[in-house]
Amino acid sequence: MRKEIKRVIIDFTNSAVAVYKELASRTIPIVKTLEKNEGNVIVVNGCAAMLGFEGRFNGRFLLNLSFPEALRLHEAITGKVVNEISDDVLLTVSEVGNMIAKDAVTRINDEFEGANVRLSPPSVFAGKDMKLFNFRINAYNVLLKTYDEYIRINVAVKGIEER
Numbered sequence: 001m002r003k004e005i006k007r008v009i010i011d012f013t014n015s016a017v018a019v020y021k022e023l024a025s026r027t028i029p030i031v032k033t034l035e036k037n038e039g040n041v042i043v044v045n046g047c048a049a050m051l052g053f054e055g056r057f058n059g060r061f062l063l064n065l066s067f068p069e070a071l072r073l074h075e076a077i078t079g080k081v082v083n084e085i086s087d088d089v090l091l092t093v094s095e096v097g098n099m100i101a102k103d104a105v106t107r108i109n110d111e112f113e114g115a116n117v118r119l120s121p122p123s124v125f126a127g128k129d130m131k132l133f134n135f136r137i138n139a140y141n142v143l144l145k146t147y148d149e150y151i152r153i154n155v156a157v158k159g160i161e162e163r
Helices: 003-024 067-078 087-111
Strands: 030-036 041-054 059-065 123-133 139-146 149-157
Touching: 003 059, 003 067, 003 087, 003 139, 003 149, 041 067, 041 087, 059 067, 059 087, 067 087, 067 149, 087 123
Parallel strands: none
Antiparallel strands: 030 139, 041 059, 041 123, 059 149, 139 149
8 A cells, every 4th residue: 555545544543533632522433544446345334424525635535433323423513412313413423524634634735735625425324234335446444442332444546455
């Protein structure tokens, strides 16, 4: 993997940790870093926000929260206790994904002169065993630990070269 692409993925990871700490007032440890997604299929369980980015680096960012973690994060942000996934919870997940990606893109644009990376609006979805197919793009997973759940981020950047 090219060094600059690794930095992009690390920027998304650091942004996820920073934003979670800001929103939930808790530091979350990184359990696994830069684990290459095997094959072209990503299986998503729970709630997920996905945002594309383009500029010097093109790809997409996926934030995957378990259902309990999505509910817990919604409560931490809004102060409202809910027991099921609703449109409001999905909007929260969407906004958290947007906040992480925005922070990461700011880091990338500050780090790489002229990168001019921009974000697409987030898409959010919820379900069990949802399969996403990556076509001709390598993706990497990072696993973060919260209370008794995990948050997975998956970053795919076009042009990742294995070395």
